[in-house]
Amino acid sequence: MKKIFQIVLCFTAILSFSQAKEAIKFRGNITRFDDITYKGFKVLDQREDRSIGTIPFGENKEMKEVVFPTTPENDFRVWYDRGNSLSGKNELVLILKRLKLSTGETEGKKTHGKMDFSAQLFQKEGDQYKFLYKKDTAFAFYDKEVSELMVKNIPTVFSVFIKKAYTLEPIQNAVTLNDLSDYESYTKNNYQAFKNEQLKDGVYLDFTSFFNQTPAEGNYVLEKNDKGEVTKAIKTENGKKDRIAAYKMFAYVENGKAYKKTMSGFIEMNKNENGFYIIANRGYIFPAQYSSTYGMFGLIGAVAGTIDQAAKQKKMKNEGKEEIYIDPLTGEYDFQDE
Numbered sequence: 001m002k003k004i005f006q007i008v009l010c011f012t013a014i015l016s017f018s019q020a021k022e023a024i025k026f027r028g029n030i031t032r033f034d035d036i037t038y039k040g041f042k043v044l045d046q047r048e049d050r051s052i053g054t055i056p057f058g059e060n061k062e063m064k065e066v067v068f069p070t071t072p073e074n075d076f077r078v079w080y081d082r083g084n085s086l087s088g089k090n091e092l093v094l095i096l097k098r099l100k101l102s103t104g105e106t107e108g109k110k111t112h113g114k115m116d117f118s119a120q121l122f123q124k125e126g127d128q129y130k131f132l133y134k135k136d137t138a139f140a141f142y143d144k145e146v147s148e149l150m151v152k153n154i155p156t157v158f159s160v161f162i163k164k165a166y167t168l169e170p171i172q173n174a175v176t177l178n179d180l181s182d183y184e185s186y187t188k189n190n191y192q193a194f195k196n197e198q199l200k201d202g203v204y205l206d207f208t209s210f211f212n213q214t215p216a217e218g219n220y221v222l223e224k225n226d227k228g229e230v231t232k233a234i235k236t237e238n239g240k241k242d243r244i245a246a247y248k249m250f251a252y253v254e255n256g257k258a259y260k261k262t263m264s265g266f267i268e269m270n271k272n273e274n275g276f277y278i279i280a281n282r283g284y285i286f287p288a289q290y291s292s293t294y295g296m297f298g299l300i301g302a303v304a305g306t307i308d309q310a311a312k313q314k315k316m317k318n319e320g321k322e323e324i325y326i327d328p329l330t331g332e333y334d335f336q337d338e
Helices: 002-017 072-083 146-166 177-190 207-212 292-297 301-306 310-317
Strands: 021-023 040-045 054-057 062-067 091-107 110-125 128-143 202-204 221-224 230-237 240-245 251-254 257-262 265-272 275-280 322-326
Touching: 040 072, 054 091, 054 146, 072 091, 072 146, 091 128, 091 146, 110 146, 128 146, 128 177, 202 207, 251 265, 257 275
Parallel strands: 021 062, 040 091
Antiparallel strands: 054 062, 091 110, 110 128, 202 251, 221 230, 230 240, 251 257, 257 265, 265 275, 275 322
């Protein structure tokens, strides 16, 4: 009996080590087409769970573990080096926080899938790091070959994510390597909007000025229409008027209360231990045919079928509202499930 048990254990071990694998294929490139270049690309893998996921592939639904060809550090570096001149003076650093694939229910011939994605990008100057961009979201997929589609889209997500950072100037508040372990907490502990009890009245043109509590200089007076909606802010200096249209504002603060600009008007902002948020929903924030995440990432294949359409957005606008947080690192809406 003992011998049989040992044979079973040995067989189980062999099966576990022979688990079929599906490697991510880093096709294409992430070339930068301007005068600013980086001398190298570095990856810091901070994932708590290094497993990407074991999901079904093919008609036989063979379970395969999705893996990097070698390591994230090596694979991303080789991919980046392939299409860039590496002639700059600074490094581009990607911090990988989360990458998980999973599948759900099957309806007819199609199956639901989800990609959990979280990453940050920094510009490294010497031993200092300056924040560029982050994304923390989940992508929904629905296809007959959903596993294949998700794996195919992993390089697409990272490519567009990195190229997005190319268009941004780094935040000038430099940090050390130790601060990168929990950059979100570090930022909240240093932003005046979180530290101060009272917000400064004024007009804020972008999210960094709001969280740093540095409103536009001058005594701006808010101008409102008959409905009480802010249409512009005006200041008069030396006999000259300077106007800021509502659409150019990130937010304004009046009597210590903040109001966030959205595509449907200004919405009051509140704050709790988790950060600043508005009470709204996607249908209210965005116009009918707008999809913040899929529009940005341009995912390939059947993913297009998951993008919200006008009818769905109109319905969502009338549905219940929820707390939607403003990401202090990007100024974007923090939807937990895109």
